[in-house]
Amino acid sequence: MRADLKVITPWVAPNSSVLDLGCGDGTLLAYLQEHKGVRGYGLEIGEEQITECIRKGVNVIQQDLDAKGLQNFADQQFDTVIMTQALQAVRRPDVMLDEMLRLGRQGIVTFPNFGHWRCRFYLILRGMMPMSKTLPYRWYDTPNIHLCTFKDFEALCREKNIRILSREVVDADFEQSSFARMWPNLLAEFAVYRIGRK
Amino acid sequence: MPKIIPDNSVGIVTPQTCRFMEPLPLVCGKTLREYELVYETYGELNAARTNAVLICHALSGNHHAAGYHSEKDKKAGWWDTCIGPGKPIDTKRFFVVCLNNLGGCHGSTGPKSINPETGNLYGPDFPIVTVKDWVDSQARLADVLGIQKWAAVVGGSLGGMQALRWSLDYPERVANALVIASTPKLTAQNIAFNEIARKAITSDPDFHGGRYYQHNTVPAKGLMLARMIGHITYLSTEALGEKFGRDLKLPAFNFGYEIEFEVESYLHYQGERFSRSFDANTYLLMTRALDYFDPAADFGGSLPDALARAQCRYLVVSFSTDWRFSPERSEELVEAMVKAGKEVTYVEIDAPHGHDAFLIPTPRYTAVFSAYMERIANALQEVR
Numbered sequence: 199m200r201a202d203l204k205v206i207t208p209w210v211a212p213n214s215s216v217l218d219l220g221c222g223d224g225t226l227l228a229y230l231q232e233h234k235g236v237r238g239y240g241l242e243i244g245e246e247q248i249t250e251c252i253r254k255g256v257n258v259i260q261q262d263l264d265a266k267g268l269q270n271f272a273d274q275q276f277d278t279v280i281m282t283q284a285l286q287a288v289r290r291p292d293v294m295l296d297e298m299l300r301l302g303r304q305g306i307v308t309f310p311n312f313g314h315w316r317c318r319f320y321l322i323l324r325g326m327m328p329m330s331k332t333l334p335y336r337w338y339d340t341p342n343i344h345l346c347t348f349k350d351f352e353a354l355c356r357e358k359n360i361r362i363l364s365r366e367v368v369d370a371d372f373e374q375s376s377f378a379r380m381w382p383n384l385l386a387e388f389a390v391y392r393i394g395r396k
Numbered sequence: 397m398p399k400i401i402p403d404n405s406v407g408i409v410t411p412q413t414c415r416f417m418e419p420l421p422l423v424c425g426k427t428l429r430e431y432e433l434v435y436e437t438y439g440e441l442n443a444a445r446t447n448a449v450l451i452c453h454a455l456s457g458n459h460h461a462a463g464y465h466s467e468k469d470k471k472a473g474w475w476d477t478c479i480g481p482g483k484p485i486d487t488k489r490f491f492v493v494c495l496n497n498l499g500g501c502h503g504s505t506g507p508k509s510i511n512p513e514t515g516n517l518y519g520p521d522f523p524i525v526t527v528k529d530w531v532d533s534q535a536r537l538a539d540v541l542g543i544q545k546w547a548a549v550v551g552g553s554l555g556g557m558q559a560l561r562w563s564l565d566y567p568e569r570v571a572n573a574l575v576i577a578s579t580p581k582l583t584a585q586n587i588a589f590n591e592i593a594r595k596a597i598t599s600d601p602d603f604h605g606g607r608y609y610q611h612n613t614v615p616a617k618g619l620m621l622a623r624m625i626g627h628i629t630y631l632s633t634e635a636l637g638e639k640f641g642r643d644l645k646l647p648a649f650n651f652g653y654e655i656e657f658e659v660e661s662y663l664h665y666q667g668e669r670f671s672r673s674f675d676a677n678t679y680l681l682m683t684r685a686l687d688y689f690d691p692a693a694d695f696g697g698s699l700p701d702a703l704a705r706a707q708c709r710y711l712v713v714s715f716s717t718d719w720r721f722s723p724e725r726s727e728e729l730v731e732a733m734v735k736a737g738k739e740v741t742y743v744e745i746d747a748p749h750g751h752d753a754f755l756i757p758t759p760r761y762t763a764v765f766s767a768y769m770e771r772i773a774n775a776l777q778e779v780r
Contacts, residue, residue: 239734245760252741252767255775257709259730259742270731 313347434503452551507677520606632750
C-alpha cells in the first residue's frame with residue numbers, strides 16, 4: 199500500500215465522490231474505489247499513466263490543469279477533491295486551492311516541505327538550491343515551480359479563509375512519526391492537509 | 397493480394413444476410429415495410445453470450461470491417477488494423493459483429509434495392525434514415541443473434557454517434573460505448589462541407605434527380621467531387637503536407653489547368669476510385685444522417701439531460717489534428733458526461749493524420765484502445 203494512502207483513506211467517506219487532480223497511474227483512485235466504493239474521476243496528462251489508469255479501471259480524463267483549468271466541472275460536484283504531490287507544480291497554487299474547494303466539499307492536499315531541515319542546511323551550507331531524495335530535480339528542470347513550507351501554506355490558507363480540518367505530517371517514507379510532529383516545519387518532509395471552507 | 401494471410405488476421409470471412417419482415421418505423425415518419433441487413437462476425441460468442449462487440453461504421457464504411465473475402469482480396473476490411481487476434485478488439489476474446497447500415501450500398505437495403513411497394517428501385521424514394529433508426533435496426537439484428545447486451549458498442553466518426561445513440565436508446569443493452577473521433581452534433585462548418593458534397597452530386601447532369609439507375613448512368617463526376625472535398629477534411633494540413641508538399645508531377649509548371657501538383661493527382665485518384673465503388677444516393681443519405689444527429693435536441697439542447705438515461709461506461713477518444721471532429725467536440729461530450737455523473741475516460745491522441753487517425757494504429761492509440769478492451773474482457777472473465 200502506497201504510504202500516503204494510509205493517511206488519506208480514512209478522510210474519504212464511503213461511497214462518496216472523488217476528483218483526483220494529477221491522478222498519476224490511478225493507484226489512489228483504484229484503492230479508494232475498491233476499499234471505499236467511491237465514484238470519481240482522475241485528471242492526468244502523462245500518457246503512460248493514463249493507459250495505466252485505464253488498465254486499473256479508473257475513469258481518467260486527459261486534461262491539463264494549467265492550460266484548461268477546471269471550468270468543465272460544476273460547483274460542489276464532488277465530496278472530496280484530492281491533489282497529491284502536484285500543488286507545487288501548478289502555475290497558480292492559490293487559484294488551484296480555490297478551485298478545489300469550489301468543486302469539492304473538502305480538499306486533500308499533499309506536498310513536500312521546503313522548510314525541512316535538510317533543505318535549510320543544503321541552502322545554508324552549499325549556497326545552492328536544495329536537492330534530495332524527495333526533491334531530485336535541479337533548479338532549472340524541476341516541475342516543482344512553487345515549492346513552499348508548511349508555514350507558507352498555512353499562511354495562504356489563512357489569507358484565503360480556508361479552514362485546515364486536519365493535518366498529518368510525515369517523514370520521507372510517509373510514516374507518521376512523533377519526531378516529525380514535534381517541530382513539523384523543520385522536521386517533517388511531507389504534509390497531508392484536509393481543507394474546507396470556513 | 398496477401399499471399400499468406402497474416403496470423404493476426406481474422407482470415408477469410410463470409411458476409412451473411414438477415415431479412416426482417418417486421419416493419420421498421422423511422423424518425424422521418426415513414427416506415428420500412430421489410431428490409432435486409434448484411435453483416436459479418438468474427439470470433440466466437442461465449443456460452444453466456446456476454447462477449448459481443450458491435451462495430452458501427454462511418455460515412456463510407458460497410459460490414460466488411462476485418463479479414464478478407466477471398467485469397468484474391470487485395471485489401472483487408474476497413475478496420476482490420478484494430479480487429480483481429482491480439483489486436484485492440486481481440487477476436488480471441490470477443491465476438492465481433494459489423495453490419496452495413498440501412499441506406500447503405502454494400503448489401504443492406506438502401507436506394508439500390510427494390511422498393512416492394514412499387515417493384516422498382518428505391519433511388520431517391522428511399523426514406524432518409526437517421527442514426528436512431530440505424531440503432532433500432534441494429535438492435536433487431538442483436539435480437540436475431542441472441543445478444544441481449546453488448547460488451548461494447550464501438551465506432552469512429554459517424555460510427556461513434558451510433559455508439560453514443562445506443563447508450564441512450566438501449567441503456568440496458570450496452571455495457572461500454574467507445575466513441576472515437578466523434579461529436580455530439582455537427583457544427584455549421586461540418587454541415588456546410590456536407591452541403592457542398594451533396595450539391596456536387598445533385599448538380600451532376602447524370603444525377604437525374606436520383607433516378608440515374610433508370611438512365612443507366614451514375615453521377616460519377618459529382619460523387620467524385622463530393623469525395624474530394626470530404627477527403628480533404630479527413631486529413632490534416634500536416635498529413636497532406638508530409639505526403640505531397642508542393643511536389644509536381646512534371647519537372648516544371650505547365651502554365652495550364654490540368655493536373656500538375658501531386659496532391660491534385662492524389663485527390664483525383666481517390667475521388668475517381670470512390671465514385672466507382674459507392675452509390676451517390678447513399679452518400680446523400682449518410683451525410684444527412686450526420687447533419688441531423690443531435691441527441692440533446694430532444695432535451696432542450698441539454699446534453700447532460702440527454703445522457704441521464706445512460707448506464708454504460710464510456711471511452712471517448714479524440715485526435716489532436718482532427719479538424720473535422722476536433723478534440724473540443726469530444727471534450728464537450730465528456731464535459732456533459734461528467735455533469736451527468738457518467739463513468740467516462742477521455743484521451744486525446746497526439747497524431748498527425750487528422751480525422752482519419754481513428755483508422756490508423758498509432759502506438760498510443762493502440763495502447764489505450766487495447767487497455768480499455770482488455771479491461772472489458774477481464775471483467776467478463778471475472779463474472780464467469
